[in-house]
Amino acid sequence: DSGVTQTPKHLITATGQRVTLRCSPRSGDLSVYWYQQSLDQGLQFLIQYYNGEERAKGNILERFSAQQFPDLHSELNLSSLELGDSALYFCASSVGTTQREQYFGPGTRLTVT
């Protein structure tokens, strides 16, 4: 158990809908990262937050957004969902910027029908 928690574990929704995925980092970690894992694209970095501020963006679609709250938990919002958004979404956390180790949560499996 990495100490990173994600909810929900599974999510099934229809095209065009909007969902919110939630992540709680390990105790003491200030950085949160979101990754998407699909069969054809592998593990792709989406976005990083550090202590409430966005730090880096990767291959994140404009339909997707994220935020990190004062209690350091983070939410990833996916809107106007398409079939191709079906994937595993992982959250990872790290202590900060000088400690590089990222610890992953168990993931949320999103299925868009």
Next chain:
Amino acid sequence: GENVEQHPSTLSVQEGDSAVIKCTYSDSASNYFPWYKQELGKGPQLIIDIRSNVGEKKDQRIAVTLNKTAKHFSLHITETQPEDSAVYFCAASPLLSGGYNKLIFGAGTRLAVHP
């Protein structure tokens, strides 16, 4: 652009044999190289990592080597056991100013250890 190539995509070994997985990275600014193990239905688990100022690191049956000049790094698992069966991912990460710390992952290697 940033890219990490990983080989082989699948690897089958007998219990007790060694397994080697190799990765090549393109971004010369990369200075941190972790390896993750992902079991079915679980998130990636950090098993070992190496920084660019070190050439080799060992942790029991697992070792990682880094060749900065060639931009290669490898994972070595000795005395493999059935519980080592999983998908292994290498990753590379540049550390840029401002705490930019993303991981670029390889495509993964599915390791099967047969009793």
